[in-house]
Amino acid sequence: MRLAAFTDYGLRVMMRLAGEPEGTLTTGEIAREFQISYHHLTKVVQDLVRGGFVQTRQGAGGGIAFARPPESITLGEVVRYLERQHALVECFAANGGKCLLTPACRLKGKFYEAQNAFFAALDETTIAECVYSGAETRET
Amino acid sequence: MRLAAFTDYGLRVMMRLAGEPEGTLTTGEIAREFQISYHHLTKVVQDLVRGGFVQTRQGAGGGIAFARPPESITLGEVVRYLERQHALVECFAANGGKCLLTPACRLKGKFYEAQNAFFAALDETTIAECVYSGAETRET
Numbered sequence: 001m002r003l004a005a006f007t008d009y010g011l012r013v014m015m016r017l018a019g020e021p022e023g024t025l026t027t028g029e030i031a032r033e034f035q036i037s038y039h040h041l042t043k044v045v046q047d048l049v050r051g052g053f054v055q056t057r058q059g060a061g062g063g064i065a066f067a068r069p070p071e072s073i074t075l076g077e078v079v080r081y082l083e084r085q086h087a088l089v090e091c092f093a094a095n096g097g098k099c100l101l102t103p104a105c106r107l108k109g110k111f112y113e114a115q116n117a118f119f120a121a122l123d124e125t126t127i128a129e130c131v132y133s134g135a136e137t138r139e140t
Numbered sequence: 141m142r143l144a145a146f147t148d149y150g151l152r153v154m155m156r157l158a159g160e161p162e163g164t165l166t167t168g169e170i171a172r173e174f175q176i177s178y179h180h181l182t183k184v185v186q187d188l189v190r191g192g193f194v195q196t197r198q199g200a201g202g203g204i205a206f207a208r209p210p211e212s213i214t215l216g217e218v219v220r221y222l223e224r225q226h227a228l229v230e231c232f233a234a235n236g237g238k239c240l241l242t243p244a245c246r247l248k249g250k251f252y253e254a255q256n257a258f259f260a261a262l263d264e265t266t267i268a269e270c271v272y273s274g275a276e277t278r279e280t
Contacts, residue, residue: 001141001142001143001219001223001226001228001255001258002141002142002144002226002227002228003141003228003229004142005230008229008230008239011247012239012241015241015245015246015247033240034239034240034241035238035240075247075250079141083141086141086142087142088141088142088143089143089148090145090148098175099148099152099174100173100174100175101152101155101174101272104272105155105270105272106155106269106270106271106272107151107155107215107270110215110261110262110264110265110270111262113261113264114258114259114261114262115141115258116261117257117258117260117261118141118254118255118257118258119254120257121250121253121254121256121257122250122251122254124250124253125250129246130245130246130247130250131246132241132244132245132246
């Protein structure tokens with residue numbers, strides 16, 4: 001069971017922002033601090049903006065800020081959003097997939113229950129509770 | 141959140157075998173019936189043998205049979221086994237990954253809980269309860 005690196009990075013960004021309430025941290029600064037691709041992180045931040053989680057302000061003193069209080073954003077909400085195009089199994093895809101067992105499959109409902117249990121567990125925690133301040137980053 | 145197609149196929153094989161208790165169904169027959177790659181399915185069956193779930197018998201009247209009663213095998217057990225090399229997030233990998241947040245990350249424990257909830261839900265159901273007999277396969 002895997003989450004996309006895109007989702008992982010989105011969570012890292014939000015945890016880091018929760019440690020910088022002034023909203024002056026930029027994508028470039030986070031990319032450098034975490035040593036991950038700036039190009040990739042730009043797309044992640046754009047998607048977080050699209051999802052209504054953060055907003056960006058250009059220019060001097062600008063940066064990424066929460067669009068909603070991090071105390072109101074659960075991990076489950078963020079992961080559901082960022083993973084929205086990744087189907088757990090073939091038949092969960094928007095087009096239904098090509099699995100020939102689908103009409104009589106007794107597994108699909110079990111997978112829905114398990115996926116719901118996964119997200120429900122993540123709904124128990126907010127981004128604010130996972131705050132990460134830059135000072136904690138390990139030396140390399 | 142995605143499972144590997146390899147895992148999906150492994151479950152399809154076991155559901156199908158549960159509907160054929162004589163143990164005379166071959167990998168080739170299942171591949172044809174489900175219209176999936178014989179080459180890929182051979183590797184899946186080899187891995188199920190390695191995991192102690194099924195055994196194969198060569199020659200006339202041979203095929204794939206359960207090594208343990210399907211009533212004793214849970215979905216959770218099979219998925220944990222087949223997904224054993226796929227880390228949910230980078231830091232779950234055997235080598236620990238390269239994420240710089242790891243030492244002070246408050247997210248990792250939450251992901252463990254969520255992953256456990258996912259598997260616990262799948263542990264509620266056995267392969268025998270997901271039996272799939274060939275007659276149910278839809279026409280294409």
